[in-house]
Amino acid sequence: THRASLPRNMIENTMFEEEPDVVDLAKDSTALEPDEVVYEPRSSRLLVRGLGENDLDDEEEDYESSARLLGMSFMNRSSTHNSSSSPYNRQAPPRLCSCPSARMLVVGVFILVLVASMAMALYFLPGCTFTKAGCGKANSSIPMEPSYPNSTNGELFPWNELRLPASVRPVNYDLSLTPNLTSMTFTGRTVINMTILHDTKRIVLHSSELIITKATFQVDKSVEVKVLEYKPWQQIAVSFLEDLKVGQVCVLTLDYAANLSHTYDGFYNSSYNDKTGAKRVLAATQFEPQAARKAFPCFDEPAFKATFLVRITREPGYITLSNMPQAKTTTLPSGLLEDEFEQTAVNMSTYLVAFIVANFTSITRNVSVYSVPEKKEHTHYALDTASTLLHFYNTFFHIDYPLRKLDLVAIPDFLAGAMENWGLITFRETSLLVGNQSSPLDKQLIANVVAHELAHQWFGNLVTMRWWNDLWLNEGFATYWQYTSLMTEFPQLDLDNVFLGVRFKAMAKDSLNSSHPVSVSSQVTTPEQVSEMFDSVTYEKGASLLLMLKTTLPDGQFRKGIIKYLDNYRGSNTVTEDLWNSLTQVGVESVSDMMRTWTLQNGFPLVTVSRKGGHVTLTQEPFLPTFLCVLLSLWHIPVTYVNDNCSSAPSCRQIFTLRNKTATLNVSDSVKWLKLNYMNTGFYIVHYGDEGWATLIDALKTDINTLTPHDRASLIHNIFALSRSVLGRVSFRQVLNLLDYTTNETETAPLTEALSQLSSVYRLLDKRQEQRLLARMKVYIWGHFGQLMDSQDWGEEESVSRQELRSVLLEMACSLGRQNCTDQATALYDQWTNSNQTKQIPGDLQQVVFSTAAQADLRWLSLMEAYSSTTYDSEKRKILQALASTQDPRSIVWILSTGLEGGIIQTQELPLVISTVSDGFAGHLLVWDFVKENWDRIIEKFPVGSYPIQSIIKSTTSQFSTQTHLEEVQGFFSSLKERGSQMRSVQESLETIRLNQLWMDRNLPTLRIWL
């Protein structure tokens, strides 16, 4: 998401034959009754192996429980509590950290530090920690009752786990669907062919919101059977008196009826107004992660791969699409048409199945792009890009795309950016359609999403993670390839700057305690936990770690390893360790030891450099030192560095692997300075100490080109991060010292980073209405960047990098009311409206022009008209953002409620509207009230834990910085109980508010002096 057939023995080896009756059993649970074993992702044990010893002695347990008491890292739905309360789980509960055995000594040494960190940690605790009720995290997942639950009809349901038993394996699904777009209902028949892998008396599968009307089961002859349903877990089951025997082949046929979903998942209905204004309806699917079960009964877990044959009935005037090419069309006696698709040529996971009924049109080359008929003209860019990238991936991965067709479809109302369904990729219109005259910056967005989804056809579709805890194997890779493929095939799109920004973003999220390891070893079982995996750690940190690994390995080795991985596991499912093993197979050195330190613990290291003559001491510690275990975590850090003699060419780069807490490297005495983390390809932050920073700042002031633009951006990012960290390692004065060099800066990456950091400081101060400081901060910004802002050209610009830079500069200038900027923007806007929108505004300037215009009442109204009339999706989105940036409270309230309503503003845009409103002063409290008031309606549209909900929580709360707001946010979310209180994003938001508070306390005095 933005988001090859395999020999049977391979599937069974990797997935089904380890232990009877449970998918992916933990090895040490063999003594238990097979059905009763609790699933634990296998990687939980690797952490122990990678970082220390398995068994914790009593003292260590004590430390861990104090850590737990402190609520750090464990405060989020830690699985430890469940596990220990479960009578079945004999496995050591997964540890988020496991300290080395010699650590007790170290503990003594660190005891003072510990006391200090505990004090710090206490400061960051949620208020509920010491109350009797606790924070309600401990038992967040379903308790393991030894008895079976009751089915809907009162009989005992024959299964009591969220995960399905593995005694039965689906081989093929035959799906017939009859949607009715008038009544918004559908009926279906699902015929599942399966084999019995272990003797069993039951078949358990998923079904949600389907009314099963008839069920038959056939081994020898077909008999009608009773279906039991357990709704809370979205499961149905058929029980048998006699064992089904291993090796038997059987067929379950289920007839059912359901409503087309009115949310964004399952088989859902969507609509749009065509150019005559008439409402057109369509039906489409979105199954990832767990909604295939809403369209047809199935074994809805990624490891249950099977083949699919799909038939869909439609009215004439519509077309249908599915994963495979259409095989035939039959006219039914009713006059309806039935389209039948070829059976899938590959085994695939249920979440990748897709079908659409709509009146779309298409253009075709080796791929096809579909849209509503009036937007056909906007599909060409996507077609060109997809066609080029398909060729690139085919060649690069050494495995041809395995299906006979590939469609890219723009769906009018669609929640995610896009979804990689095999052979039938679905997109938001804004992620796929772009007019010919659109700016390269608009095209860059489309190229990004297309490249991401195409990469999934290999990473995700061909090789799939075994379970959602390893989602990064899908999303980290797709994100990584998205940038890598575009940098190779479309260098003019300037993706290396974008990728750098993405790595900074991943660090921001991963520097919170509430973050999670890329490969999650604690339980990920409930639907909310699965949804929450779709976050920036999984995507962006995942991609950043792959980049770090790639740049560490000898040339070509990463690619070789990746090809090996695809080849080893095509058609099958994997865990993270499989990736490291494949990479190790092609290289001389094992990458597992290094990479485990990065994927199995959250957070990242801070590397501190201190120098005495030719001796350079490097020390690592967690960037976020909040409790004992984290203090003792170590990473294997491929530290890269350059020095003043040779500092910008790639050949200058040297590598040193820092495995221990401290190490020394020797440099010549004549070396004046070192810059670590060359091009910021490593996932760590560097602190140079007062002296080190000073020499680097001097070097930049003397010759800005002594470092690459990415290295300059990296310094800016690192120093802001250090000033914002809990321990406040550098003062804001030092930050400002570094920024002094930027008066000479003209490159996009460092300027973008500096402006985005300054604007987040500005927004915080704005929310506190620190009027005097705000005025001085403006003076500061004008002093450093004013000239550059004023010198920007407002005409057409070819270079994407220049476009990015000028849009960032001008958006800041205009939003802070710089006259020169607002005059120009207003003039361009008026030209545009006076010419009846024929006098184009350059695409990269549209946002600043529209947003500036939206600040005046009359222009806001004219923008509203333009919003309804434009058919250009990228333009429409920018207009919407502009409308939401108004500082008029009544308009803000209107736009929020209209966004929630759907219709004029599609509900899919609500998260964008909310985040834009939150940025402004006028709306930030209104929008928080709005979210609280409408919480239930919001989670009806966007499931708890989903990315839109994460974004809504983050944008509405991340600019609070007072105790009152902290308590209010805490109070609201804890009152939600199962309607959202358990979400990781809630912890993130509380942590962020505390950090803001801390930053304010520490820096307001400095700012008053130094600005």
Ligand SMILES: [Zn+2]
């Ligand atoms: Zn994706």
